[in-house]
Amino acid sequence: MTITVKFFASLRERVGKAEARLTPASGMSLQEIWQQTTPVAMPDNTLCAVNMEYVDHNHIARDGDEVAFFPPVTGG
Amino acid sequence: MTITVKFFASLRERVGKAEARLTPASGMSLQEIWQQTTPVAMPDNTLCAVNMEYVDHNHIARDGDEVAFFPPVTGG
Amino acid sequence: MAVEIHAQAFDPWQAMQHYQQQHITPGKHGACASFIGSMRDFNEGDDVKTLSLEHYPGMTEKYLEKICDEARSRWDIMDCLIIHRVGEMHPNDPIVLTAVWSAHRGAAFDACRYLMEELKSRAPFWKKETLKQGERWVDHNTQE
Amino acid sequence: MAVEIHAQAFDPWQAMQHYQQQHITPGKHGACASFIGSMRDFNEGDDVKTLSLEHYPGMTEKYLEKICDEARSRWDIMDCLIIHRVGEMHPNDPIVLTAVWSAHRGAAFDACRYLMEELKSRAPFWKKETLKQGERWVDHNTQE
Numbered sequence: 001m002t003i004t005v006k007f008f009a010s011l012r013e014r015v016g017k018a019e020a021r022l023t024p025a026s027g028m029s030l031q032e033i034w035q036q037t038t039p040v041a042m043p044d045n046t047l048c049a050v051n052m053e054y055v056d057h058n059h060i061a062r063d064g065d066e067v068a069f070f071p072p073v074t075g076g
Numbered sequence: 077m078t079i080t081v082k083f084f085a086s087l088r089e090r091v092g093k094a095e096a097r098l099t100p101a102s103g104m105s106l107q108e109i110w111q112q113t114t115p116v117a118m119p120d121n122t123l124c125a126v127n128m129e130y131v132d133h134n135h136i137a138r139d140g141d142e143v144a145f146f147p148p149v150t151g152g
Numbered sequence: 153m154a155v156e157i158h159a160q161a162f163d164p165w166q167a168m169q170h171y172q173q174q175h176i177t178p179g180k181h182g183a184c185a186s187f188i189g190s191m192r193d194f195n196e197g198d199d200v201k202t203l204s205l206e207h208y209p210g211m212t213e214k215y216l217e218k219i220c221d222e223a224r225s226r227w228d229i230m231d232c233l234i235i236h237r238v239g240e241m242h243p244n245d246p247i248v249l250t251a252v253w254s255a256h257r258g259a260a261f262d263a264c265r266y267l268m269e270e271l272k273s274r275a276p277f278w279k280k281e282t283l284k285q286g287e288r289w290v291d292h293n294t295q296e
Numbered sequence: 297m298a299v300e301i302h303a304q305a306f307d308p309w310q311a312m313q314h315y316q317q318q319h320i321t322p323g324k325h326g327a328c329a330s331f332i333g334s335m336r337d338f339n340e341g342d343d344v345k346t347l348s349l350e351h352y353p354g355m356t357e358k359y360l361e362k363i364c365d366e367a368r369s370r371w372d373i374m375d376c377l378i379i380h381r382v383g384e385m386h387p388n389d390p391i392v393l394t395a396v397w398s399a400h401r402g403a404a405f406d407a408c409r410y411l412m413e414e415l416k417s418r419a420p421f422w423k424k425e426t427l428k429q430g431e432r433w434v435d436h437n438t439q440e
Contacts, residue, residue, distance in 0.1 A: 075420075144208060152272035183333060186331075
């Protein structure tokens with residue numbers, strides 16, 4: 001299975017990449033996905049989305065999912 | 077003394093005049109001014125102003141005052 | 153701060169843009185909340201063809217200024233603008249504009265709404281509608 | 297209902313006017329409440345020279361549409377418009393516009409404010425400021 005991982009804004013800069021691709025054997029929690037993708041510790045206030053919907057850190061990503069990590073939003 | 081009396085909107089039409097002038101010997105309440113100016117009964121919801129400030133019906137008008145009677149406001 | 157009574161149709165968007173360009177220091181405000189009230193072609197279940205708006209010259213401006221001053225004393229706002237039409241108007245014509253500029257959005261939203269609510273309850277304006285069946289004075293304001 | 301992300305400067309007043317002309321049936325709405333957020337040249341006590349706004353293409357639009365849908369389900373409104381800038385901008389540039397059309401003013405005011413509050417708390421946008429001393433990510437939104 002393939003999972004696409006995206007980092008935005010300050011997290012992209014901190015992690016040093018905008019995107020990564022994982023091919024795990026089975027579903028993984030977003031916590032595990034972060035750890036597999038970067039040695040950087042996940043900041044406490046990190047927000048997560050799967051397929052462009054907010055989810056929590058324990059959500060399990062599945063084949064084909066687009067996972068995103070980003071800091072608190074500051075638009076408007 | 078001279079008091080100018082103005083009527084607006086539906087009250088102007090009901091009373092049949094836009095303006096009147098009274099020359100009473102002394103101060104008069106707005107109730108009395110209305111009665112001196114028109115035989116029409118004052119509608120319950122009539123608003124009063126003296127010199128362009130809201131006042132109640134018992135307010136005493138003085139020499140030089142501009143008194144106005146009008147229905148509930150409906151702007152905006 | 154400006155209060156304007158217009159006897160002719162006005163463009164509320166252009167008025168806001170012009171006012172901002174002329175009166176608001178660039179880069180200092182973060183928020184502009186505004187409200188535009190327009191003439192509907194129906195009221196109380198009837199078709200309305202034209203609307204005639206009367207005011208009390210002098211007192212109307214005085215109360216609009218008073219309401220602006222109250223808003224400025226209650227909220228931390230930079231400036232505000234009120235424009236109100238009078239005379240005969242047609243469906244879709246803008247009737248009223250209230251606009252408030254401030255550093256932060258909460259004050260702009262609160263003050264803009266305050267201007268409208270106070271205007272509707274205290275500023276001496278009166279509406280008369282022309283229906284198919286004839287004319288009638290509007291005797292109370294519509295629901296908020 | 298429309299949600300637009302603009303990579304270039306936009307004129308919020310013209311956008312509202314155009315949207316109304318094209319999408320709002322004349323004479324049916326009595327109220328249009330709007331909010332324009334603009335770039336200030338200061339934040340947290342520092343001078344800000346430029347602001348760079350990043351978003352998550354796809355998710356941002358999805359959440360703005362979701363927020364509009366929620367507003368339409370909660371209040372009796374006719375239409376709404378959200379425009380948000382992305383990319384590099386300068387002090388005084390409009391960042392965001394939310395506008396709501398309805399028959400009565402209460403729904404327009406409530407829904408317009410809801411759009412802004414929800415946008416600020418849920419729509420994936422991130423601001424980076426350029427100061428004299430260098431760049432910094434804005435890590436939380438300003439007070440309401």
